[in-house]
Amino acid sequence: MSSTIAKLLDMRGFSCPLPIARTAQAIRELSVGDLIEVHATDPGSVPDFDAWCTTTGHELVERTEADGVYRFVIRKAR
């Protein structure tokens, strides 16, 4: 399993559902176990990524917030 970020997605300034849709798109190109990091500013992205990971089975490895930017690290599970 890799611990480096395979892909970084900057979704700052975009409101949902764009961050989710772009993450869903980007994660297809990765291999199982790869990490993707997403930056977003929409507060709605917090519950959205929680629910999206639960639904799709991908693992939400890390979630942090600094200066209004939410950072999500997700591991591709399948």
Place this chain on the structure above:
Amino acid sequence: MPARVVVLGGGVGGTLVANLLDKELGRDVHVTVVDPTGMHDYQPGYLYVALGQAKGHWLSREERSLLRPGVDLAIEEAIRIHPDAGSVQLARGSNLEWDYLVVATGARLVPDQIPGLVDGSFEFYSLAGAERLGQELRRIRGGRIKVGIAGIPYKCPPAPIEFTFMVDGYLREHDLRDRSEVELLSPLNRAFTIESASKLIQPIMERRGIGLTTFFNVESVDPSAHTVESLEGEKQEYDLLVLVPPHEGAEVVKASDLGDASGWLPTDRATLNVGGYDNVFALGDATDLPISKSGSTAHFEAPVIASRIASLVNGTAPKTNYGGRVMCFLETGDGRATSLRFDYEHPPIPPKPNRAWHVAKWLFNRLYWETVPQGRLPERAPFTTPKEVTS
């Protein structure tokens, strides 16, 4: 010499900016609208065409008839913008020079981006598509009807939900509801992006027996197997599939290297200036702003651009900013509707669906031609102003 303003695109936003500038500045300005078709389409009407409630020819008028006599119209295709040289190249070879440029080139549909979409699904985002969908609806005798979204961002975010409610009403009216399933495939974990609206909509969907699949971002359609697959890896069967096609910005924006990868223009959320140019503006669907792509957005942005250009022409500092105001109607079927009024700072508080908003939408659809393009619907009219909300 009057200031030369070129407006690319004769839709809601372009037409209104042109008319407002001509009205405000008179002889101090010379406005030219460049539009490839010379026809002005009222796109919100397509939904009604699909349901057999409107005729296609009601929804299109000659752009010339909507412009003030002082505004020039060039029925030409713009192929390249040169912001540093202050000119735009037209397809027939001439070059149009400007002091101020307004890019109102809208969004275009790119259905080919989703494999199988063209052959396997219907849409109501073009007049031809809405007419074709209308014929199909009249033909079917029930079945599994799935409504989904094949690309984000897309125009008029409430439209797919309105369609599910209206198709539910149509099926009930024709005694076909018992033989049908209606389901919304939403890209999010709820029916609609805006949470307050979603809370209002989902119980109505439940009452009407409209299904909801969440986190379904369409990836491909298999027309022969009658299945649609999502980026999340889910597959659904259908008898009638209605998908919002993917959207992109105009070709001219891409050709001029002014937009992002999808052709949306990097636009300042307050001044509506493009890419750091003080004399280039964008509005409506053409921008990359994280707000609804809708006629109402363009309608509220147009006076801001007109005012800023007027100030620049008059040699004063522009003061008017866009606050992110949008106003949408949302039909919930059964002759009722609600409204979403919001801006950058205030999320909408939609009222309980009622008769009045349905009638208001109906009236607006009819009054559009005589009011909006001419700027006769005052920006501060109670009808268009969002309710003051405290967050």
